[in-house]
Amino acid sequence: MIATRYDKVATPPDATFLTPGPEAQVTTIWLQFRCPTDFSGHTQLPTSTNTIALTLAALDATTPVPDCAPRCVPVEWAG
Secondary structure, three states, X not given: OEEOOOOOOOOOHHHHOXXXXXXXXXXXXXXXXXXXXXXXXXXXXXXXHHHHHHHHHHHOOOOOOOOOOOOOOOOOOOO
């Protein structure tokens, strides 16, 4: 599970963490723990290159986790 500290949909952001059941394994990480400058919110997680890289590395242990890619900060439209 990859969570973001900038989640405005699942609030508080800690609410996105999963608790494993018996004999289950769940690892939850904050995107910003790995990539402090990635300000992706809830809806940007699927398109964040950092989230994608972390997901691929979790699915295949032979895939190295690359350095964090720069992420443009989304600008909210006030209009």
